[in-house]
Amino acid sequence: MSPQTVIETEALSKVYGQQRALDGVTLHVSRGAIGLLGPNGAGKTTLMKCLLQLQPITTGSARLLGREVGREGREIRKRVGYGPEENCHIPGMAGCEYVTYCAQLSGLPFQAARQRAHEMLDFVGMGQERYRKIETYSTGLKQRAKLAQAIVHDPEIVFLDEPTNGLDPKGQAQILELVQSLWKTYGITVVLSSHLLQDVERVCEQIIIIARGRVLVHDTLENLKARKRGAAEVVVAGRHHELQEACQRRQWPCELLSNGHLKVEHNADSLNPLLNVLRELKLAPLEIIPSPNALEEAFVQALEISHAAA
Amino acid sequence: MPLHDMHYQHWEGVHVGIWARRWVIAKNGLAACLQNKVLRNVVVLCWGAGLGMVAALFIVSQLLVPDSMVVKWVEHLNPALQTFAQFLTSWLHDHPEISVRATQNVFFFYCCTLLTPAGIFALGVAMPLLITRDLAGGAIVIYSSKAVTRGDYLLGKFCTAFGLLGLTCLGPLCAAWFVGNLLAPDWRFFWHARAALGNILIYGLSSMCILSALALGVSAISSKEKTTPFLWFMWWVLGGFIQPIAANTKPWLRHLSFGYNLDQIRLATFRLGNDVKAAQDNIPILGNMLNGIPRKTMQTLNNPTLWGAVAALLLMLAGAAWVIRRRVRPE
Numbered sequence: 025m026s027p028q029t030v031i032e033t034e035a036l037s038k039v040y041g042q043q044r045a046l047d048g049v050t051l052h053v054s055r056g057a058i059g060l061l062g063p064n065g066a067g068k069t070t071l072m073k074c075l076l077q078l079q080p081i082t083t084g085s086a087r088l089l090g091r092e093v094g095r096e097g098r099e100i101r102k103r104v105g106y107g108p109e110e111n112c113h114i115p116g117m118a119g120c121e122y123v124t125y126c127a128q129l130s131g132l133p134f135q136a137a138r139q140r141a142h143e144m145l146d147f148v149g150m151g152q153e154r155y156r157k158i159e160t161y162s163t164g165l166k167q168r169a170k171l172a173q174a175i176v177h178d179p180e181i182v183f184l185d186e187p188t189n190g191l192d193p194k195g196q197a198q199i200l201e202l203v204q205s206l207w208k209t210y211g212i213t214v215v216l217s218s219h220l221l222q223d224v225e226r227v228c229e230q231i232i233i234i235a236r237g238r239v240l241v242h243d244t245l246e247n248l249k250a251r252k253r254g255a256a257e258v259v260v261a262g263r264h265h266e267l268q269e270a271c272q273r274r275q276w277p278c279e280l281l282s283n284g285h286l287k288v289e290h291n292a293d294s295l296n297p298l299l300n301v302l303r304e305l306k307l308a309p310l311e312i313i314p315s316p317n318a319l320e321e322a323f324v325q326a327l328e329i330s331h332a333a334a
Numbered sequence: 335m336p337l338h339d340m341h342y343q344h345w346e347g348v349h350v351g352i353w354a355r356r357w358v359i360a361k362n363g364l365a366a367c368l369q370n371k372v373l374r375n376v377v378v379l380c381w382g383a384g385l386g387m388v389a390a391l392f393i394v395s396q397l398l399v400p401d402s403m404v405v406k407w408v409e410h411l412n413p414a415l416q417t418f419a420q421f422l423t424s425w426l427h428d429h430p431e432i433s434v435r436a437t438q439n440v441f442f443f444y445c446c447t448l449l450t451p452a453g454i455f456a457l458g459v460a461m462p463l464l465i466t467r468d469l470a471g472g473a474i475v476i477y478s479s480k481a482v483t484r485g486d487y488l489l490g491k492f493c494t495a496f497g498l499l500g501l502t503c504l505g506p507l508c509a510a511w512f513v514g515n516l517l518a519p520d521w522r523f524f525w526h527a528r529a530a531l532g533n534i535l536i537y538g539l540s541s542m543c544i545l546s547a548l549a550l551g552v553s554a555i556s557s558k559e560k561t562t563p564f565l566w567f568m569w570w571v572l573g574g575f576i577q578p579i580a581a582n583t584k585p586w587l588r589h590l591s592f593g594y595n596l597d598q599i600r601l602a603t604f605r606l607g608n609d610v611k612a613a614q615d616n617i618p619i620l621g622n623m624l625n626g627i628p629r630k631t632m633q634t635l636n637n638p639t640l641w642g643a644v645a646a647l648l649l650m651l652a653g654a655a656w657v658i659r660r661r662v663r664p665e
Contacts, residue, residue, distance in 0.1 A: 078478050078664040098481045102349060106479035112472035116366055116463075128358045129480035131349030140345060147342050159471075173476070178345040210342050 028054040029090075030181055030213050031075060036084035038070050038237075045070040047237040048084070057207040059228030059245075060217040063327050067237040068217040069109060072183045076106055089180060102131055105174035105182035109189060109217075111166055119154040119161070120145060123172045130177035137176070144172040148202060163190035167199060175206065181213040182206065188223055196223070203227050221323050233322045235329040241322040248319035254291040255315040256298060257281070263307055270301050285313070355482050359490025364497045367460045376456045377501050380449060384506030387445050391514025394437060397423040399519050434526035436609040438511070442530045443604040445507055446537055450596060453503040453542075457549040458566040460498055462559040464491050464550055465662060469557035478664040488550065488658065495546035504538040537603040541596050544647055548592060551654020554661040589639075589646035598643035607636035 031053040038046040046067050060068045073079040075088050077097045086093040091100050114122055120141050127137035145154045148168040153161065158169060167187055174182050184203060188196040204227045206212040218224050224231060231248055233241040241248065260267060264286055271278040271288050274297075278288045290298045295312060302309055315321075367373050396404035397419065408419040425433045468474055477487045511531050515523040552566045573591025580587035588594045610632070614625070 073664070076479055078475065097483055098352065098486075101479060102481040104479075108472070108475050108479070110472055110475070112475045114473045114476065115467045115471040116369075125358070125362060126476065126480060128350075129355055129477065129482055131351075131355060131481050132345070132347065133350050133354075136345065136347050143341065143343065175342075177481075205342075210344070 032087040039082045055213045057228045058215045058230045059224030062234035066234040103180045105179035107170040107174040107184045109185035113158045126173040127176040144176045148172045164195045183215045185217045255289040257285040257313040259311040360493030363494030380502040384510045387510035388513045392517045395518035436612045438527040438530035449503045453499045456502045461562040464553035466562045475664040499542040551657045595643035598638040601638035602640040
């Protein structure tokens with residue numbers, strides 16, 4: 025395991041009764057902002073919980089920050105932060121008491137814990153509300169408190185499970201900006217779990233797409249965006265057959281879709297060969313829709329797998 | 335441009351050890367308990383009772399001081415009580431090693447009998463603050479994601495319950511023993527009363543451990559704040575009702591009551607039969623009075639059903655452990 029590798033899993037599986045939540049997940053993830061993307065029920069939260077030892081692993085193995093998961097729980101969690109999806113708080117405490125207490129549980133002495141709690145509450149943009157009981161918080165404040173408690177002990181890696189759930193667009197933007205800064209500015213590895221492609225695209229450099237407990241894709245955002253299947257949908261007013269024949273002569277598979285678009289697999293990095301054909305035919309297209317990049321395709325595939333299973 | 339000022343600094347201090355983290359859990363739980371007005375009043379009442387114990391011990395010990403106000407007051411009592419007080423005085427004077435031991439043993443036995451229900455009541459009030467609220471708020475996930483294990487969490491909560499019992503039972507008893515003997519006219523009282531202190535500690539610590547573990551089990555049964563105190567008080571009260579009814583029909587049923595089982599442990603620890611015999615042998619007037627104790631009561635004093643109580647409590651503890659294992663996990 026290289027020093028840059030933070031998460032390493034080998035054939036990791038988690039089974040709940042008859043349901044297989046994780047199915048042979050093998051990953052080698054290096055430091056950075058990592059997006060864990062997938063539809064609801066894909067296994068993102070289970071993967072996080074297994075890595076944090078909140079759930080026992082059924083089969084396989086996992087290492088987090090170079091330590092064996094399941095053996096060195098306290099030591100691992102001292103260096104890890106977690107912001108759960110569900111509302112988890114310790115009732116009866118004000119926000120600042122709660123974050124201070126969480127810092128103490130992570131091993132900070134009281135004075136340092138109190139000071140850092142206030143710093144982190146400032147960091148997440150919480151004002152005087154910190155002195156109110158946490159049960160009285162709005163969803164946005166609860167999300168901020170969750171983020172503050174996850175980073176209060178200065179972890180090396182922080183797992184955030186759907187941190188923008190229930191927030192308005194402004195709140196979402198603020199939280200994502202904070203999350204982004206954790207890696208870009210402060211060097212804290214972030215694992216952001218979300219079912220929203222745009223959230224992950226905005227913040228993360230590495231993407232892991234999960235569906236039905238299996239990893240579909242694990243690559244950098246840059247690679248995934250650059251990787252396109254040489255295909256496009258062409259919208260023409262008529263003369264579909266002429267275009268189809270011209271494509272077949274060049275051995276490009278093409279298909280007339282139910283919406284009248286012609287899907288052409290031209291197998292090239294750019295649309296130029298397709299445009300040349302249209303020029304030869306003197307055919308003016310109404311629209312040319314390039315194929316989605318690999319990230320979008322994989323995400324759509326994950327959604328389809330999930331829907332098919334449902 | 336950022337939406338608000340961001341400022342994050344890395345922390346480079348030294349982490350505290352695991353025992354400090356467990357202590358944080360216990361201290362936080364105890365602080366939450368003491369924020370409850372009812373619990374604060376119970377604690378104050380228990381320490382008030384402790385003061386009463388000190389006063390009683392002071393009065394007994396002052397019988398040995400010839401010019402003390404207590405002796406003068408005794409002289410004004412009716413003849414029967416005066417004779418009894420004089421015998422007690424001479425017994426204390428002639429055989430302090432037996433008399434102080436026996437007197438304080440009996441005295442603290444009844445003090446334990448008085449304060450144990452206060453502790454049980456306090457645990458009932460504190461029930462939601464132990465595990466129930468954490469289950470309701472999903473706090474178990476937060477604890478489990480920090481540098482503590484489930485065992486550390488439970489140990490912390492156990493110490494909270496233990497601390498609460500310490501404040502309501504063991505603390506006042508030990509303080510009363512210490513101050514009561516400190517105010518005695520002779521330093522040897524400390525030495526002669528050592529058996530009473532030993533019994534207080536043996537019974538106090540064992541009952542506190544048992545009650546704390548049982549309370550954790552009941553507290554983990556539900557995440558509803560009204561359910562767990564209700565269950566605790568129902569168990570306690572029903573156990574109290576069953577005892578006299580079952581005594582003549584099915585005596586083993588009495589062991590369903592944790593209060594009864596703790597009574598048996600208390601009887602076995604303090605062994606009052608020995609003290610009654612010592613009193614009968616040394617103070618004839620008291621001997622005549624004690625001869626009137628029914629044989630059945632004496633049998634109970636001399637032969638408590640200790641092993642039945644221990645077995646029943648072990649089963650209860652196993653049940654509590656099972657509930658905790660099932661309920662206290664981050665799912």
